[in-house]
Amino acid sequence: MVDVILGLQWGDEGKGKIVDYFASQYDVIARFQGGPNAGHTLYVGDKKIVLHQIPSGVFHEQTVNLIGNGVVLDPVTLRKEADKVAAFGIDLKKNLFISERTHLILPTHRALDKAAELSKGESKIGSTLKGIGPAYMDKTGRNGLRVGDLLHKSFTTQYIKLRLKHQKLLDNYNFTEEISEWEEEFFEAIEFLKSLNIVNGEYFINDKISAGKKVLAEGAQGSMLDIDFGTFPFVTSSNTISAGVCNGLGVAPQKIKEVIGVSKAYCTRVGGGPFPTELEDETGEKLRKVGNEFGATTGRPRRCGWMDLVALKYACMLNGVTQIVMTKADVLDAFEELNVCTAYEIAGRETKEIPFQMTHAAIAPKYQSFKGWNCDSSSIKNAANLPAEMKAYIQFINGALGAEVKYISNGPGRDQLIKI
Known part of the structure; x- marks a missing residue:
């Protein structure tokens, strides 16, 4: 069977760390779409590395990594990245495979x-x-x-x-x-x-599945950047949602089991395009500063805002999300009050649906406020010790989405992930 990890917002949700965390449980990690515009940040020990083309399971020796046919591959970026990975003692000729249809x-x-x-x-x-x-x-x-x-x-x-x-x-x-x-x-x-392992990707991945191997499909960017269902035209050029796994790797829909969606505890976006909950004030600047919100690929400052449950529920629906990982929850440690967008007001009418063309709609977000937890959550190791205010925040989100937050990431480290 194939499990999927993908972003539920506009990218930059912290998927790299999450894939890296789960990688040891899988035999194959496969990238199914996107190109070198995606930056997945990992920490190997205390060293930071950003992967743009190579799947995030590359630092697990027992794991096979596949670049699928749905990816567009820049050989120059791949070579530079391979040199960085090799510095960690990783031999890509042993555990990286590339579909010939890429x-x-x-x-x-x-x-x-x-x-x-x-x-x-x-x-x-x-x-x-x-x-x-x-x-x-x-x-x-x-x-x-x-x-x-x-x-x-x-x-x-x-x-x-x-x-x-x-x-x-x-x-x-x-x-x-x-x-x-x-x-x-x-x-x-x-x-x-040409010196790497070039394979017939669809047979390669299906042979692994037939042999009972566990496959994790790794998405790039985020669901709200999907070419069909994102905030068009401010989108990427591929299908970033779970349906993209099928044509991006050559696997049948019934092979997909778990869909693990990754969302920040707030929202960010890089570049142009609609962003209903964007905060262009001191609060937005504080989110950017505390969260170190600068693009892993471009270095550009990310636009920051409160969590948007209208967009998040839409993404959960499109992807068939079975569980959610909420990242950067520790960034909200610094805030006394939190807001969550529960609906949009467009032309005087309240809606919980994403409009056809967000760029043409004057969207006013409707917020619900929550008390912040105002304590350092980054050292917490188990769910029982989470602040009551954080538990209330998560419980509300679970109720609104119909898909539950199963993990909380409270820092960049591999060990800073709490199972709820």
């Missing part, structure tokens, strides 16, 4: 991403400029190059053909930046990629 991010994809974002002016969507969008566009446009193509003698010819097509688009943007250095780095990284 699409490649080319240097010209990065250039197109940058050119398109710059052309939008005030309408920027907050792209990380990693080439993810253009790579997925080539995938759906049936032009893309895949990892398996690297092993064919026609790869260079295919690459030149696609590069010429991209260059015409770049000329339309008047993009003059030199990318030859990017290409040199790309082709060096391609040779490294």
